[in-house]
Amino acid sequence: VQGDLVLWAVGVRGNPLPGLPADARGRVPTDPCLRLVGYPEVYVVGDLNGLGFPQLAPVALQQGRWAARNLLRALREQDPLPFRYRDRGQLAVIGRNRAVAELWGLGVAGLPAWLLWAFVHLRELVGFRNRLLVFLDWAYTYLFREPGVRILPD
Incomplete structure (x- = not known):
């Protein structure tokens, strides 16, 4: 999919992307900063993220906000920060x-x-x-x- 910005929302199980390795739950490998391994310009949040967090909406919301912060950091030529999940219950x-x-x-x-x-x-x-x-x-x-x-x- 070509575009300046692509947002992809999926359900409880990650929907595999052609050409990318995925685990049994459809998750793709990501680094601690939520970036797709091998593609540091691509952030992966929610059910598709391979860090092993619960596949729940609160996790995806936190990851989305974190990815947005890291995108802003990239625009300021700062290093991204590793994601820290806060379980709120x-x-x-x-x-x-x-x-x-x-x-x-x-x-x-x-x-x-x-x-x-x-x-x-x-x-x-x-x-x-x-x-x-x-x-x-x-x-x-x-x-x-x-x-x-x-x-x-x-």
Whole structure:
């Protein structure tokens, strides 16, 4: 794919790239700075990154921010910094008003964990408009017990 900037988002398993070695999970070899081995101008984040971190959204978000910092460092002709993952815990929704959370070694369940999950996910969205639209969609779904936004393929 040719372009000035290419962003690639994939699911739980890395989607192998032709011509690149990959492990059983589809991950490609990367250096500690998140760069593709043999291609220091290419950064790999998320499920495709071969450093062995959990294939979870919070890891991918941290790696994306770290790669952006390293790209800015490269523009200033500074060396990239090795990625440091900060485990902030786990959150999972298991039903209406029910979730489980483990943060800073503390376990929370039920409605408090569900509200925490919603807050954390809204906070991670970019821009007030996106946060508002997702919040309104969630509120509609919650109040009327039917999906708000549906994406239908052509």
